[in-house]
Amino acid sequence: MSENKLYTVSIYTENNIGLLNRISAIFQRRHINIESINSSISEIENVSKWTIVVKLTEDQMKKIIGQIEKQVEVIKAYYHTEEETIYQESCLFKIKSDLLFEERQIQNIIKESNARIVTVNKEFFVLEKSGRRSEIELLHRELSAFGILQFTRSGRIAVTKTPMEITKMLEAFNY
Amino acid sequence: MRFLPAQEFMETKTIKNNEQSTSKTIRISGSEAVVRSLMAEGVDVLYGYPGGAIMPVYDELYKFQNEIHHVLTRHEQGATHAAQGYARISGKVGVAMATSGPGATNLITGIADAQIDSTPMVCITGQVGSHLLGSDAFQETDIVGISTPVTKWNHQVTKASEIPEVIAKAFYIAKSGRPGPVLIDITKDAQFEEFDFKYEKCTGIRSYKPIPETDPNTLQAAADLINNAKKPLVVWGQGVILGEAEAEFKAVIEKAGLPSAWTILGASAIPSTHPLNVGMVGMHGNYAPNVLTNECDVLIAIGMRFDDRVTGNLASYAKQAKVIHFEIDPAEVDKNVKTDVAVLGNSKDTLAAILPLLKENSHTEWHQKFKDLYQIEFDKVIKDDLHPTKDGLTMGEVLKEINAQTKGEAAIVTDVGQHQMIACRYADFNVSKSNITSGGLGTMGFALPAAIGAKMGAPERDVVMIAGDGGYQMTIQELGTIFQTKVPVKIVVLNNNFLGMVRQWQQLFFDRRYASTEMENPDFVAIAKGYHINAKSVSKREDLANAVKEMMETEGPYFLEVMVEKEDNVFPMIPTGASVSDVRLE
Ligand SMILES: Cc1ncc(C[n+]2csc(CCOP(=O)(O)OP(=O)(O)O)c2C)c(N)n1
Ligand SMILES: [Mg+2]
Numbered sequence: 001m002s003e004n005k006l007y008t009v010s011i012y013t014e015n016n017i018g019l020l021n022r023i024s025a026i027f028q029r030r031h032i033n034i035e036s037i038n039s040s041i042s043e044i045e046n047v048s049k050w051t052i053v054v055k056l057t058e059d060q061m062k063k064i065i066g067q068i069e070k071q072v073e074v075i076k077a078y079y080h081t082e083e084e085t086i087y088q089e090s091c092l093f094k095i096k097s098d099l100l101f102e103e104r105q106i107q108n109i110i111k112e113s114n115a116r117i118v119t120v121n122k123e124f125f126v127l128e129k130s131g132r133r134s135e136i137e138l139l140h141r142e143l144s145a146f147g148i149l150q151f152t153r154s155g156r157i158a159v160t161k162t163p164m165e166i167t168k169m170l171e172a173f174n175y
Numbered sequence: 176m177r178f179l180p181a182q183e184f185m186e187t188k189t190i191k192n193n194e195q196s197t198s199k200t201i202r203i204s205g206s207e208a209v210v211r212s213l214m215a216e217g218v219d220v221l222y223g224y225p226g227g228a229i230m231p232v233y234d235e236l237y238k239f240q241n242e243i244h245h246v247l248t249r250h251e252q253g254a255t256h257a258a259q260g261y262a263r264i265s266g267k268v269g270v271a272m273a274t275s276g277p278g279a280t281n282l283i284t285g286i287a288d289a290q291i292d293s294t295p296m297v298c299i300t301g302q303v304g305s306h307l308l309g310s311d312a313f314q315e316t317d318i319v320g321i322s323t324p325v326t327k328w329n330h331q332v333t334k335a336s337e338i339p340e341v342i343a344k345a346f347y348i349a350k351s352g353r354p355g356p357v358l359i360d361i362t363k364d365a366q367f368e369e370f371d372f373k374y375e376k377c378t379g380i381r382s383y384k385p386i387p388e389t390d391p392n393t394l395q396a397a398a399d400l401i402n403n404a405k406k407p408l409v410v411w412g413q414g415v416i417l418g419e420a421e422a423e424f425k426a427v428i429e430k431a432g433l434p435s436a437w438t439i440l441g442a443s444a445i446p447s448t449h450p451l452n453v454g455m456v457g458m459h460g461n462y463a464p465n466v467l468t469n470e471c472d473v474l475i476a477i478g479m480r481f482d483d484r485v486t487g488n489l490a491s492y493a494k495q496a497k498v499i500h501f502e503i504d505p506a507e508v509d510k511n512v513k514t515d516v517a518v519l520g521n522s523k524d525t526l527a528a529i530l531p532l533l534k535e536n537s538h539t540e541w542h543q544k545f546k547d548l549y550q551i552e553f554d555k556v557i558k559d560d561l562h563p564t565k566d567g568l569t570m571g572e573v574l575k576e577i578n579a580q581t582k583g584e585a586a587i588v589t590d591v592g593q594h595q596m597i598a599c600r601y602a603d604f605n606v607s608k609s610n611i612t613s614g615g616l617g618t619m620g621f622a623l624p625a626a627i628g629a630k631m632g633a634p635e636r637d638v639v640m641i642a643g644d645g646g647y648q649m650t651i652q653e654l655g656t657i658f659q660t661k662v663p664v665k666i667v668v669l670n671n672n673f674l675g676m677v678r679q680w681q682q683l684f685f686d687r688r689y690a691s692t693e694m695e696n697p698d699f700v701a702i703a704k705g706y707h708i709n710a711k712s713v714s715k716r717e718d719l720a721n722a723v724k725e726m727m728e729t730e731g732p733y734f735l736e737v738m739v740e741k742e743d744n745v746f747p748m749i750p751t752g753a754s755v756s757d758v759r760l761e
Binding site for chain 2: 013014018021022025029062063066067069070072073074075170173
């Protein structure tokens with residue numbers, strides 16, 4: 001019960017500028033580090049969806065979900081384990097173009113990792129890779145050997161195996 | 176502006192207000208819209224302090240001064256506590272107003288207090304013009320950012336047209352469900368801007384569910400536990416009062432014969448003299464309910480949140496008991512104490528719904544245990560507090576005298592410290608909403624301004640403020656507000672020349688090293704008289720009764736200082752980290 005686990009928190013909210021503060025404060029007060037956070041539109045018009053990854057005990061997780069749901073502009077918050085979600089992260093590498101032609105090895109790495117070349121010009125090329133954290137980390141290690149000009153990785157995005165019935169909830173409000 | 180009892184305002188105003196909430200559209204400024212919106216919400220009095228960024232609204236308050244009463248406090252913190260006192264005694268939303276920058280930041284303590292004690296309050300602050308936002312303009316402060324963690328909701332308005340809707344939302348959120356403070360920050364340009372005003376009350380917000388649904392199975396499960404209990408104990412909190420469930424609560428405990436104890440904020444929901452009222456739980460609560468918390472077989476928590484000052488060490492709190500939690504806020508369930516049955520919903524509804532499921536019972540033997548332990552507490556503590564034989568006056572005997580002369584019907588507004596615990600322990604609370612105190616935050620300086628708001632929120636009631644010599648000086652300038660409004664509050668300072676509660680801890684846990692707790696105090700009587708308030712100081716037992724009598728019989732405000740023993744302690748006491756059943760009597 002007191003074991004720390006990774007949880008994916010999905011929060012459906014009204015669009016509001018102040019809400020990020022409110023939600024991050026809930027974690028900060030309890031000294032819980034946010035591993036990643038992503039905000040986007042959702043399947044419902046005018047409803048935002050936040051995906052937050054945190055590592056904590058299930059007991060803590062439940063209490064925090066309670067605190068999040070309590071916020072006036074939060075429509076609904078869920079938490080899920082790794083097994084209950086389909087999730088991806090995405091990353092971009094910027095690498096010198098010379099290497100692409102001079103180092104055969106790089107071409108193999110790109111092919112094997114299922115990474116995609118987004119753009120190439122004389123100076124650099126940009127490589128995109130989506131997948132699990134471990135795949136991205138592996139690719140990062142392999143390319144580091146050749147030198148990376150810039151690297152960035154996104155927060156996790158996730159969907160759940162079970163349905164999230166937000167639309168029904170919102171319809172119920174309209175009677 | 177003259178002081179009008181709030182009641183009078185209500186009677187003359189509600190008719191007009193109703194007109195305003197109908198759908199007529201008028202073209203007015205944002206600042207006029209603020210005032211008209213407040214009136215449409217039935218606000219008869221608000222507390223505040225003007226300044227540059229809120230001046231347009233004050234200009235409108237001037238124009239509407241016969242319809243809405245603005246009370247100028249002497250500090251913005253005082254405005255929030257006054258609004259809280261008003262809200263706590265009336266059940267209505269308290270309103271406080273301030274300018275931007277320092278005016279706004281001065282509200283924060285009161286907002287935090289209202290948040291932790293679930294008090295409905297709407298704060299309105301002026302803000303610099305929207306074109307200046309983020310430029311470090313004069314008196315610009317990010318009050319929305321600063322107040323976020325201590326508000327139930329907050330919002331910045333930059334367009335006049337948003338004002339009616341946002342204010343309507345603010346009142347709805349502050350009052351509904353588990354109440355709390357809301358802050359609305361309005362830029363100066365939005366106050367000046369003209370628009371077509373029309374007011375509609377807020378009746379719902381799609382992302383916000385104030386009252387959770389009650390699962391009938393939980394009601395039955397709770398009733399089964401209660402019906403089969405041999406040693407049930409109720410601990411109730413402010414949820415009974417906030418839910419206006421006093422009658423339903425009384426019916427439930429009387430039918431099932433449940434001994435019932437209260438948290439500080441729950442005090443007064445049923446009279447102190449009620450035979451099922453077994454006293455206060457927590458750090459300085461009564462001996463019997465604390466000890467028997469660890470002996471009961473079913474603990475029935477109603478509208479309370481298992482604060483650490485109530486539970487002591489959680490690892491040894493009611494471990495033998497099945498726990499039922501009646502609660503409006505789902506986030507409170509299992510937060511501190513794991514429950515066996517959680518009954519979600521509004522206390523008024525859930526208590527009414529469980530009543531027919533309960534069997535009549537009396538638990539006579541179990542009740543006897545409370546009486547036996549009360550006797551121990553009486554012999555060891557209460558006797559000396561209330562009937563002292565030593566020379567110096569005790570705080571307890573002052574409370575006893577106030578009880579006698581108010582028939583236990585006054586609203587008692589306390590500050591924070593020893594006097595607060597003594598007042599909660601010994602005041603007779605025979606009318607609901609009579610214990611107005613800062614519970615969760617423990618804010619020294621709360622009492623004097625809160626008493627002003629309380630008296631205005633219930634002009635028909637006697638309001639007796641009780642503060643220590645320390646906390647009184649934190650908001651002493653509100654004597655100016657009392658003088659100007661003539662609000663007839665009774666001000667009692669129990670002067671021990673110490674920050675007594677801290678001194679008690681220093682004595683017990685820091686080998687009597689009295690670091691910065693002894694105070695040289697001013698002539699409090701002279702200060703009160705400086706504000707033209709009748710005042711007296713007593714230090715002898717034989718003078719006490721007459722002094723309290725004079726205070727209660729004086730028509731206007733009155734200040735009474737009572738010099739009490741310097742180094743008395745409050746007992747019983749559960750030391751930090753100890754179990755409720757390890758409550759010390761000396
Ligand atoms: C604003 C604030 N500062 C500090 C404290 C810590 N504190 C709690 S009780 C207390 C002493 C209060 O002294 P006094 O007002 O004289 O009351 P007494 O305990 O003597 O009755 C202090 C300093 C507090 N609760 N609030
Ligand atoms: Mg003192």
